[in-house]
Amino acid sequence: MRTIRARVHAAGLAFVALLFLGHAARAEPCQRDSFEGRDAIVCTIDPATSDLRLFWRDASGVPYGRFDALARALDAKGQKLAFAMNAGMYDTDYAPVGLHIEEGAELHPADTVTMDRPPGEVPNFYKQPNGVFYLGKAGAGILPTAEFLKTRPEARFATQSGPMLVIEGRLHPAFIPNSDSRTRRSGVGVCEKGEVRFAISETDVNFDEFARLFRDHLACPNALFLDGGRGSGLYAPALGRNDVSGHGGYGPILGLVE
Numbered sequence: 001m002r003t004i005r006a007r008v009h010a011a012g013l014a015f016v017a018l019l020f021l022g023h024a025a026r027a028e029p030c031q032r033d034s035f036e037g038r039d040a041i042v043c044t045i046d047p048a049t050s051d052l053r054l055f056w057r058d059a060s061g062v063p064y065g066r067f068d069a070l071a072r073a074l075d076a077k078g079q080k081l082a083f084a085m086n087a088g089m090y091d092t093d094y095a096p097v098g099l100h101i102e103e104g105a106e107l108h109p110a111d112t113v114t115m116d117r118p119p120g121e122v123p124n125f126y127k128q129p130n131g132v133f134y135l136g137k138a139g140a141g142i143l144p145t146a147e148f149l150k151t152r153p154e155a156r157f158a159t160q161s162g163p164m165l166v167i168e169g170r171l172h173p174a175f176i177p178n179s180d181s182r183t184r185r186s187g188v189g190v191c192e193k194g195e196v197r198f199a200i201s202e203t204d205v206n207f208d209e210f211a212r213l214f215r216d217h218l219a220c221p222n223a224l225f226l227d228g229g230r231g232s233g234l235y236a237p238a239l240g241r242n243d244v245s246g247h248g249g250y251g252p253i254l255g256l257v258e
Helices: 001-023 069-076 144-150 207-216
Strands: 030-035 038-045 051-055 081-088 098-104 104-109 131-136 139-144 157-161 164-167 185-190 196-201 222-227 234-236 253-256
Touching: 030 104, 030 207, 038 081, 038 207, 051 098, 051 131, 051 157, 069 081, 069 234, 069 253, 081 185, 081 196, 081 222, 098 131, 131 222, 139 144, 139 185, 139 222, 157 207, 157 222, 157 253, 164 185, 185 207, 196 207, 207 222
Parallel strands: none
Antiparallel strands: 030 038, 038 196, 051 253, 081 234, 081 253, 098 104, 098 157, 131 139, 131 157, 164 222, 185 196, 185 222
16 A cells, blocks of 8 residues: 555656646746846847757748748747847848858858948947857857857857957957947847857947946856847747837847747
């Protein structure tokens, strides 16, 4: 009798453990956050256990443009888009400005143009150093573009954007504390224990404030700016977010697939 009871008890504990694990697996990646009185949404992803991908065009070669269009395409395959964010800057035809790698294939080359102009006249993408966020078998990484092109780490997915926000724990040298150049901004950092943290500001911030969010609050020694203003956006169903680009559509998109 005791043996039967022990087995029933053990089965009950196993069932509870499975429920707990299932709940943990379904934990929402995105949470509301605040740093120095400025609101943001931060989405944390472990690339070792999550299916984070980069998207641009659908099966017919047309840019997805909208998060919900990507969500529908994945749903047709029996998959779910749990989170998405704009993945870098793009041209009027929604083509990436810089490097774009999907499933190991380079779909758009890196942009290595430099501009010899006063800092205030240089577009954000070209503020040197800009950088590359990449995902591979070894995890996620962010490198200045020149270093990425020199070392060519294994990358299943990669997107180029700019400027770098944080470089080995240092803020980008072009950033000005208390700058009045403020807007909504989005970015990505590779942080403690190799976790990837995406952030999008809910209030207008300057580059210095946004970079310090990654370095000082999110513990990311390397972080990359993705876009600002009308080009930044978030898809987070649990938070009721399905942003639409003010430019008529998004180019590259980073998405978490379940």
